[in-house]
Amino acid sequence: MAKAIAMASLVGSGPQRGMMRVAWLLLAAGLAFLPLRWLGWLDFLTGWLALGWLLVLPACGIIWLAAERYLNRAAGIDNDGIFFSGWHTRGWSALAAGSVLTAFYTGLYFGEDLVWPGSAHSLHDWLQAGLYQYFDPLARLLTGRVADKWFVYSTLYSYAVLLFGVRMLLKYRHQTYQVWRTLSVIFFQLSFAWLVPLWLQAMNQPGYYFSYWWPLKPEYLYPGIWLEWLGKQEGGFWGLYFLIFSAFISLIGVPVLTWYFGKRWYCSWVCGCGGLAETMGDPFRQLSQKSTRAWQIERWTIHTILLLIIAITILLWINSIYKGELLGAWSQAAARWYGFLIVSAFGGVIGVGFYPWLGSRIWCRYGCPMAAILGLIQRFYSRFRITTNGGQCISCGNCSTYCEMGIDVRWYAQRGQNIVRASCVGCGVCAAVCPRGVLRLENGPLLDRQGTEKNMVL
Template sequence: MIPDNNGVMFRSLTSRGVAAYGLAAALTLLYVVIYFGDRIAGGAVQLWMQANVYGHLESLSQTLRGRPADQWFFYGTLYTVAVLVFGARMLHRYRTVPYQIVRTLSVMLFQLGFAYLLPNLLVLFKQPEFYFSYFWPLKPEYLYPYTWTHYGGTGVYFLIVAAFLSFVATPVLTYYFGKRWYCSWVCGCGGLANTAGDSFRHLSNKSSAAWRLERMTIYPILGLIVIVTALLWINSLTSGSVFGRFSQSLAEWYGFYIGAIFSGVIGVGFYPLLGTRIWCRFGCPMAAILGMLQVKLSRFRITTNGGHCISCGNCSTYCEMGIDVRAYAQNREDIIRASCVGCGICSAVCPRGVLRLESGRLQIVESKHEIVTTRR
């Protein structure tokens, strides 16, 4: 049974109607208040939110982390609830697709356990707050020199884990599974996009102009964070004699405009207008690295059986990364794209079983009805 998307192009909320603009405005405003409430009206907005919104989570915050509730605890709680609630919706919608069930359960587990409960419990036990599902370059501060000095003690072991995940686990896992092991199974950004954002995936821009823009933005952002990290280390090793305040100012600029504005305010606030993977597609430096590894080294690909394709266009329509999947199917070409996150929705919505997600010698056939593993 193909997931029901009837009427998605005609509903105001999912076709850039009035409801969509209203939701986009509300989400954007929420992000602005959470991220920058202390800078608005001399901090009055932050004080109001603390008294009337964040305070409702006081008992939960004290129980989980032994601290008063603030905007970041509120944000993490709201984010996790959204992933769990809309994840349950995904499980129902794709209940006949085993791959989607396992993948959705994975992002729910990682968000709840590794991005919410564990970091807060670490704080409760007087340890550094650490998010095990994020690491450099998506979480660049984990490799900044002053972070290592600040963490100290047992926190250094967490940072070593982050470095291991960035430079050892990432290439190995991507070689075997493609970028989907992270972007569609672990990452909280992708988790929100594939749960709360599922209703808006068809809004992603499929034009060649969008593809060119994608390449023009995502790789320079990766280059920028590499430069920022290198400059910070050079400055640290030379006691600030080389760059002075410049490297720190550049890191702060990156954190504000890329980390907050792009990935947060725009990345989520514009779901109802531009689709769900805006940040992942156009800005995420982690996605850029994984994409390059996927194209050059990985066994992962989506194979096509073009002889069965009826050109319905479902695969292209519901590709959240804006890939024209149908064109590959019609030309009987394997899909090996840096931007593909291996979410498998193209396979799930195909009425003819044309698309298969495969990893090298170990073939994983993911259709609407089953997962079949065979050896080539």
């Protein structure tokens, strides 16, 4: 009975159901493009028409579905029926989506090396012919070249942040914090992580991402890239400018901003990984593990990876200073393995492909070395905290359920304790879903380990 009521609230009234069917049809037509094209049924579609079908139809379907679902109800968080929906709780549709995402990321990172036995073509060749080539018109317009895999990747990534960002805006439209935060991640992804790097590449300059820094983008502090950028400096100032910007933001910008705002300024407002998790990953945020064991594992893995990248960066510089005589090719091999295992396999394939299985912030919680640094500053030297009005808490558990970082927010709320946790990304969803207004994200005086105020010494 409870399931029937929940499902009725999900599918809506008669006319609404009709509109949703149309939206589903648009989405299905868009997703069918690649298989139909493969069968040769859509060969008449070329250039912009093919790309338009591939991108515009699913976009219309997804935004229409979100509008039907959220705009036909009063503004407010609507999570009715979440635990009766297979899409939200590892049902077959979620597992299928996770498999497609995982396969795409595997093909993207390792496609050149994956060759089917007896075939002359790698997975990359299949993706080039079956997907990448449709992006040529857009790539020519923006860069003057045909689309390569990184163009397609960054375009699809930005497309997903924009599309599911609109869904977030509709869902959380009653919360000013959520609206501005979502607009911010859309802006940073579309500009600093997509258009600006493409524009720089079109001018034969390094495709620098202004929204990623060491250690999230470890090569930005490797000696090899410094030499390359300074080489590109001939006839321009970009290489030197990037080096100064990277050094400034890593050494001064990150600590100061995190002291002032907590890690939320980056993880929930700027970062592309966080941007995708907060938009496309939102339907899966309740899947994050809440156990104490998961908390223990998270602290070990994220800090181990941080130590690893610090050690690798130092070794590379030592090796560079001694012109390779001290460590030979060993430090380069360590950097390559880090790139393969941590950046590509963990951050890419698992970090995004496993959203529908393990929740939306797997990488941010267990792997990201940038989040580890920000978390340490936030935990021990930041003004950010979530304050709780314990007397109002009814122990419903919404806050803990929808915390994507697996923090048991209710435990703190029941005790009226401030929440100062290294892993909290300040997404604010715990406060948004609380029916009693118990939680507030605030900046204030520093707190000690018990969550009480202490004197602030800079």
